[in-house]
Amino acid sequence: METAQLYTYFLKAEALTTDSRSIPKNSIFFALKGENFNGNLFAEEAIRKGAIYAVVDEEQYKNHPNIILVDNTLTALQQLANYHRKQIGIPIIALTGSNGKTTTKELIHSVLKTTYKTIATKGNLNNHIGVPLTLLSMTKETELGIVEMGANHLNEITTLCTIAEPDFGYITNFGKAHLEGFGGVEGVIKGKSELYQFLIKHQKTIFINADDPIQNNKTANYPRKFSFSHEHGDVIIKFINAQPFVELSVNNMSIHSQLIGSYNLNNIAAAAMIGCYFNVPMDNIKNAIENYTPTNNRSQIIEQNGRKIILDAYNANPSSMHAALDNFALQKETSKLAILGDMFELGEAAANEHQQIADYAASLVNTDVWLVGHNFSNTISSLKKFPNFKDLEYFLSEYPVKQKLLLIKGSRGMALERTIKFL
Incomplete structure (x- = not known):
């Protein structure tokens, strides 16, 4: 047919x-x-x-x-989505990257929907099925579409771009995620940059973090781009603090977010930048960001029995794990415990990457760290280790946690949010 x-x-x-x-x-x-x-x-x-x-x-x-x-039903679904995308003809913003995609997408949506009828990817439906479903949920009444694109192999972003035909695009960062599928960090950079290649080929607009040397290099001499930077972007971002929530200024307007960790600074900055590009009033940008609260185990703050828990158990890779530990180390609480779960999809790099995180975690001052999972258990480390979640569960039942500030982080497959009910 x-x-x-x-x-x-x-x-x-x-x-x-x-x-x-x-x-x-x-x-x-x-x-x-x-x-x-x-x-x-x-x-x-x-x-x-x-x-x-x-x-x-x-x-x-x-x-x-x-x-x-x-x-073929999958091919038919993808072709239908592309056909529909052409029929409604609305501007589409595509988003990819190693870390922070979903949080950034939600922030962009929060900002843009204050001014436009906007539809964005629900949850993390960002693959070869989720992207078509997102496009098919849009109508002619939709004024802006936001499409998150995930990938763990080369050429996946190219395929998703062919379906969505984005007019705008932003890459959050290039980190150590899905190393097994991409074949290393260079593969990650090449794979994520497929979004840039599509936009450049079709003379579309690129959003960039002008402080990221990789993004600058990949878009060098391309005129159709709009940026944020601490010094020389179209939108000027200044970091104020993250104790524990990120506070920043956007073009001299102070914004107090409900997101923890300095690693969320660029996610917020991207949303503000895109809001500015689409002429969203600054007050709307400020209110949208300040009222956004994370969900689904992404940097959530949970108050429980007199302690504070930073639950960041939706996903993990070496880049995001290191950033989370950096932020945790900066917290002023003196009674701290980080419970870290295995990082998946690292392939041959798994042993080395887990060892590096274990070494870094052991170097943190005034911070206890527990390691959970097969890969972390095989590291050479003096840190407390649990080969699997059942072992952690048993230990918690015998020895209640006394620390007042906790970080819980691991890959989705570890499901470390289960820890909460045993604390």
């Missing part, structure tokens, strides 16, 4: 879903497939639950007049 014809079916539906467990009324269901599931099996069930159409790619499941057969 041609994309234009499939689009007519999409327009008749009130929602689009890929999850047969949750079928909105009058929706269109795309039967996607993976290693351990086949959505084609649930096409008829989706119709019974209220979908008006189901899209399949195996002919044997086209046994209902409202089931639509395509060659």
